Amino acid sequence: MSTAELQAKLNVALDPEGFLVDPEDWTPEIAEVLAQEEGIQLTERHWQVIRFVRDYYREHGEPPTLRAITKRSGVPTKELYQLFPKGPAKKVARIAGLGKPKGCI
Amino acid sequence: MKRLVILGAGTAGTMVANRLARELEFEDWRITVVDSDRVHYYQPGFLLIPFGLYERRHVVRPKRDYLPRRVETLFGTVHHIDPERNKVYLEDGRGLAYDYLIIATGSHIHPEETPGLAEDGWNRSIFTFYDLEGSLALARKLRAWEGGRLVLNVAEMPIKCPVAPLEFLFLADWYFHQRGIRDRVELVYATPLPGAFTKPKASEMLGGLLAEKGIQVVPEFNVMEVDPDGRRLISYDDQVVEYDLLVSVPVHMGSEAIERSGMGDELNFVPTERHTLKAKHHDNIFVLGDATDLPASKAGSVAHFQVDVFVPNFKRYVEGLELLPTFDGHANCFIESGFGKGLLIDFNYDVEPLPGMYPLPGLGPMPLLRESRVNHWGKLLFRWIYWNILLKGKELPLPAQMSLAGKWTHGGGHHG
Numbered sequence: 310m311s312t313a314e315l316q317a318k319l320n321v322a323l324d325p326e327g328f329l330v331d332p333e334d335w336t337p338e339i340a341e342v343l344a345q346e347e348g349i350q351l352t353e354r355h356w357q358v359i360r361f362v363r364d365y366y367r368e369h370g371e372p373p374t375l376r377a378i379t380k381r382s383g384v385p386t387k388e389l390y391q392l393f394p395k396g397p398a399k400k401v402a403r404i405a406g407l408g409k410p411k412g413c414i
Numbered sequence: 415m416k417r418l419v420i421l422g423a424g425t426a427g428t429m430v431a432n433r434l435a436r437e438l439e440f441e442d443w444r445i446t447v448v449d450s451d452r453v454h455y456y457q458p459g460f461l462l463i464p465f466g467l468y469e470r471r472h473v474v475r476p477k478r479d480y481l482p483r484r485v486e487t488l489f490g491t492v493h494h495i496d497p498e499r500n501k502v503y504l505e506d507g508r509g510l511a512y513d514y515l516i517i518a519t520g521s522h523i524h525p526e527e528t529p530g531l532a533e534d535g536w537n538r539s540i541f542t543f544y545d546l547e548g549s550l551a552l553a554r555k556l557r558a559w560e561g562g563r564l565v566l567n568v569a570e571m572p573i574k575c576p577v578a579p580l581e582f583l584f585l586a587d588w589y590f591h592q593r594g595i596r597d598r599v600e601l602v603y604a605t606p607l608p609g610a611f612t613k614p615k616a617s618e619m620l621g622g623l624l625a626e627k628g629i630q631v632v633p634e635f636n637v638m639e640v641d642p643d644g645r646r647l648i649s650y651d652d653q654v655v656e657y658d659l660l661v662s663v664p665v666h667m668g669s670e671a672i673e674r675s676g677m678g679d680e681l682n683f684v685p686t687e688r689h690t691l692k693a694k695h696h697d698n699i700f701v702l703g704d705a706t707d708l709p710a711s712k713a714g715s716v717a718h719f720q721v722d723v724f725v726p727n728f729k730r731y732v733e734g735l736e737l738l739p740t741f742d743g744h745a746n747c748f749i750e751s752g753f754g755k756g757l758l759i760d761f762n763y764d765v766e767p768l769p770g771m772y773p774l775p776g777l778g779p780m781p782l783l784r785e786s787r788v789n790h791w792g793k794l795l796f797r798w799i800y801w802n803i804l805l806k807g808k809e810l811p812l813p814a815q816m817s818l819a820g821k822w823t824h825g826g827g828h829h830g
């Protein structure tokens with residue numbers, strides 16, 4: 310699905326890379342659609358990470374790094390890669406309706 | 415009498431101690447610096463040691479020689495800070511009260527964070543050039559090495575000087591050419607980044623150079639463990655990279671003193687205000703250099719630009735004025751690209767490295783994001799500048815904030 314189609318389907322604004330423009334627009338239903346589009350079927354374990362990431366965002370104003378997720382959410386790195394293959398920090402941020410993690414300098 | 419304590423006398427701590435010793439009134443201020451190590455290391459020189467270009471003597475000096483007389487210097491390890499009571503405790507039990515505190519404890523490598531890395535193969539088939547002993551051991555190894563598959567792996571970002579891994583590969587390409595065994599050496603760069611560098615334009619340019627030199631890139635490789643017997647790196651998503659010789663840039667962390675003080679993030683970096691360098695949660699604590707959690711490069715040049723904007727700001731602040739948002743994330747780095755050439759990049763929080771010319775007073779314009787001999791000499795000259803000008807906190811004719819003058823902001827046309 311193109312970003313434009315996805316935008317129309319979800320009825321929220323997405324940036325060119327498909328991240329929500331405003332994290333306040335996010336709903337669990339949006340997470341389901343974005344996950345499906347990534348080929349991920351959300352389980353309780355996924356939700357544990359998504360909730361952690363949203364709480365972290367509320368506290369810090371930015372999405373957590375991979376290390377922050379593994380150190381504080383109780384989900385080990387290896388499992389994170391299984392839950393959100395190929396770049397878990399970025400994938401979770403997108404599904405959780407946050408901006409793209411700034412990555413590093 | 416107000417008391418200022420500076421933790422760490424590395425690049426940032428030494429520069430700021432020299433500047434403040436000159437600029438704060440002698441009668442009003444007592445300045446103390448604490449460091450656990452009597453030796454100052456010129457860390458950028460670690461890159462050149464493996465190739466026999468520098469030796470130990472080029473990169474070490476006694477710290478004392480670079481700190482001003484007026485500053486009280488204590489050698490000892492900081493155990494923790496008690497920010498509620500404005501006190502620092504050393505491991506030997508000494509306590510130091512402060513009115514203002516500057517944290518400049520830097521970042522250090524932690525190979526033990528990656529299983530298998532610092533075990534059987536360490537300093538045999540696995541090396542690092544990110545500390546002095548490691549780079550000396552690697553120099554001995556490379557001198558006798560007959561060739562094979564050399565893999566450079568960055569374990570996790572952030573690292574100090576994010577261009578250093580690329581420079582290592584460029585220099586390795588040159589070194590093995592000179593030894594006449596380049597055809598027997600495979601050079602591989604396994605990195606967690608999506609490409610050669612963190613910023614798109616520079617990544618494209620540097621990626622091109624890697625390809626030209628026949629250096630293979632394995633992007634988005636997040637190492638989980640090393641198998642030192644099988645000589646393999648294994649990533650979290652089950653990719654395998656084999657090596658004969660592994661050069662690792664291990665996980666970096668801030669000081670354990672920060673962790674013991676409960677003042678750091680997951681990597682013991684201190685949450686810091688982006689534009690003022692004040693600790694986010696404390697009004698009489700500032701953070702300079704690698705110790706911050708800022709999205710700026712961990713580099714000596716950044717520490718220098720920080721000190722430039724911090725000193726006048728601090729003087730305002732202690733007079734009761736508000737801090738000005740003057741730090742813009744400015745960084746510039748010389749990148750050694752081998753065969754006597756180098757590149758220069760210049761960027762900040764918002765502007766990525768751009769091609770163009772850098773108007774350097776005295777030395778003349780330096781080409782940006784392009785190979786040239788001038789840039790290579792610039793890098794070598796930098797060691798002299800570091801010991802004789804920078805550390806002593808003397809003025810360098812470079813503006814602290816990034817300027818767009820000379821940079822080509824779009825499509826190759828000149829700007830400014």
Ligand SMILES: Cc1cc2nc3c(=O)[nH]c(=O)nc-3n(C[C@H](O)[C@H](O)[C@H](O)COP(=O)(O)OP(=O)(O)OC[C@H]3O[C@@H](n4cnc5c(N)ncnc54)[C@H](O)[C@@H]3O)c2cc1C
Binds near residue numbers: 492
């Ligand atoms: C291989 C390599 C190449 C590099 N190349 C470049 C380059 O080309 N250009 C560039 O600009 N930068 C380069 N850098 C980075 C640069 O060296 C660092 O960014 C810079 O030194 C950071 O300064 P700092 O003062 O924050 O930390 P440091 O200079 O590391 O100083 C920290 C100090 O704190 C002390 N300390 C830490 N914990 C404690 C404690 N608990 N108690 C007491 N003392 C403590 C340490 O002993 C140390 O003296 C390179 C680094 C490396 C490793």
